[in-house]
Amino acid sequence: MTDPHSLKPRTIAAQALGAIEPETRGVALPVHVSTTFIRDPDNQYRTGYIYGRPDNATVRHTEAVIAALEGAHEAMLFASGMAAATSVVLALPPGSHVLGPQVCYWGFRDWLINEAPLFGYRVDLVDMGSVDAVRAAVKPDTKLIWIETPSNPLWGITDIAAVAEIAHKAGARLAIDSTAATPVFTRPLSLGADIVMHSATKYLNGHSDVIAGALAAARDDALWTRIKQVRGHHGAILGPFEAWLLLRGLRTLEVRVKAQAESAALLATRFANHAFISSVLYPGLPSHPGHAVAARQMSGFGGMLSIRVKGGERAAIDAAARVNLWKRATSLGGVESLIEHRASIEGPVPLTCYDCRLVWKTSTISTTISIARCAPRIELLAAEDAGICPVNYRTLAARDMSESNTRTSRLETRISPEALALVKRAAEIEGRSISDFVVAAAQDAARRTIADVEIIRLSRSAQKKFAALLLDPPQPSAGLKKAFKHHRRLVRDVR
Numbered sequence: 001m002t003d004p005h006s007l008k009p010r011t012i013a014a015q016a017l018g019a020i021e022p023e024t025r026g027v028a029l030p031v032h033v034s035t036t037f038i039r040d041p042d043n044q045y046r047t048g049y050i051y052g053r054p055d056n057a058t059v060r061h062t063e064a065v066i067a068a069l070e071g072a073h074e075a076m077l078f079a080s081g082m083a084a085a086t087s088v089v090l091a092l093p094p095g096s097h098v099l100g101p102q103v104c105y106w107g108f109r110d111w112l113i114n115e116a117p118l119f120g121y122r123v124d125l126v127d128m129g130s131v132d133a134v135r136a137a138v139k140p141d142t143k144l145i146w147i148e149t150p151s152n153p154l155w156g157i158t159d160i161a162a163v164a165e166i167a168h169k170a171g172a173r174l175a176i177d178s179t180a181a182t183p184v185f186t187r188p189l190s191l192g193a194d195i196v197m198h199s200a201t202k203y204l205n206g207h208s209d210v211i212a213g214a215l216a217a218a219r220d221d222a223l224w225t226r227i228k229q230v231r232g233h234h235g236a237i238l239g240p241f242e243a244w245l246l247l248r249g250l251r252t253l254e255v256r257v258k259a260q261a262e263s264a265a266l267l268a269t270r271f272a273n274h275a276f277i278s279s280v281l282y283p284g285l286p287s288h289p290g291h292a293v294a295a296r297q298m299s300g301f302g303g304m305l306s307i308r309v310k311g312g313e314r315a316a317i318d319a320a321a322r323v324n325l326w327k328r329a330t331s332l333g334g335v336e337s338l339i340e341h342r343a344s345i346e347g348p349v350p351l352t353c354y355d356c357r358l359v360w361k362t363s364t365i366s367t368t369i370s371i372a373r374c375a376p377r378i379e380l381l382a383a384e385d386a387g388i389c390p391v392n393y394r395t396l397a398a399r400d401m402s403e404s405n406t407r408t409s410r411l412e413t414r415i416s417p418e419a420l421a422l423v424k425r426a427a428e429i430e431g432r433s434i435s436d437f438v439v440a441a442a443q444d445a446a447r448r449t450i451a452d453v454e455i456i457r458l459s460r461s462a463q464k465k466f467a468a469l470l471l472d473p474p475q476p477s478a479g480l481k482k483a484f485k486h487h488r489r490l491v492r493d494v495r
């Protein structure tokens with residue numbers, strides 16, 4: 001039989017390491033819920049299971065899949081991302097010095113600043129985007145460097161290999177929160193990191209229905225053993241049902257995150273020169289300060305991006321309030337698209353950290369748009385959704401064309417310059433020629449009976465002529481004008 005570990009990560013995840021349920025040969029594994037296990041007559045526990053707090057079979061299987069995805073010696077699951085992250089610090093000798101990032105998931109930074117010192121740890125925060133700053137901040141008793149890349153919510157990038165080297169030279173370990181990168185886009189252990197952490201609540205599970213955390217270790221050593229003890233003593237293990245849901249979510253990990261990254265890249269590019277937006281924070285953009293490092297250590301740039309809108313906090317909150325498709329909610333990595341004004345959830349943030357205004361979080365666009373490659377439509381909807389363009393281009397174009405059409409039949413008018421500008425922009429967004437767009441918009445209008453446009457019934461070539469007429473109507477000749485005046489007089493007289 002094929003060694004599951006020799007398979008591609010996509011297959012490892014999709015097949016959940018190829019396991020089957022032995023009793024029925026079911027392809028989906030059961031949820032093992034037992035909290036306690038029977039001893040052998042000679043008082044041994046040969047199955048390896050004793051009690052549910054340190055260990056569980058469903059949890060173990062999900063851990064094995066995550067370990068394989070990260071190329072790790074072993075993985076451990078926790079009741080949340082925070083439980084996983086804090087367990088790493090709590091496993092260090094008391095009094096250890098820890099170097100953390102200025103910008104990272106705010107909950108963990110808050111814990112590092114306010115709670116870790118209560119346990120005797122000394123914490124310094126540093127700009128992890130600067131290798132020199134990290135080198136300068138390391139102390140002789142630094143035991144752990146914690147990084148997060150890309151870092152929530154500004155999506156800054158840390159050079160994993162360079163910081164691993166600094167950590168190891170100083171006798172410290174490097175742990176990395178790789179939640180936003182996922183094992184699909186970054187394999188931190190292969191770049192020298194010692195421990196990878198995930199808020200499995202996010203992409204690993206991917207359906208916004210499980211809170212979970214994961215750690216994966218490069219090797220079995222004293223720190224890893226200590227983390228296992230911390231998990232067991234603190235009762236921080238993930239529940240079996242959550243582990244089962246996580247296993248199910250993992251099966252589609254690669255398909256999901258690639259589709260999400262594709263949409264994020266598209267939005268980032270489209271928003272880059274938008275009049276309403278002062279900056280787009282996405283590591284896939286060449287203008288991003290961490291782009292070169294990201295391109296070296298990531299095979300894709302992820303599904304998260306932030307935008308800063310012009311007009312400050314009020315404008316950002318207003319823009320988030322105008323969205324329809326995007327849901328205003330915190331968290332990330334689920335199949336739905338979310339948006340939030342980040343500062344509203346983080347509260348006052350130390351000025352040394354950042355002044356993020358609006359975080360635009362993209363993920364797979366819902367089933368109406370699906371994960372199909374209909375990129376320009378996604379952007380159009382996104383732009384409308386964010387309130388960035390005032391109304392639906394198509395509706396507006398159709399309305400104007402409908403008026404134009406009525407007036408054109410009176411041989412008086414042409415499409416207004418404003419409508420024409422919108423039509424041109426919309427056609428560009430949809431990747432169509434202007435005349436194709438006009439035809440599509442008129443068809444929309446006819447379907448919605450916004451206008452008495454009979455275009456649906458016309459032949460393709462007649463539709464094209466119609467579009468050309470609207471875009472560039474001929475000047476009515478003197479004879480036609482005369483005929484029209486006569487016609488108007490007749491109508492008035494009849495009335």
Ligand code: PLP
Pocket residue numbers: 080081082083105107108148152177179180198199200201211212213331332
């Ligand atoms: N790390 C990152 C990057 C996160 O975004 C979060 C949560 O938003 C966490 C860690 C904490 O994870 P959890 O909510 O699963 O405890």
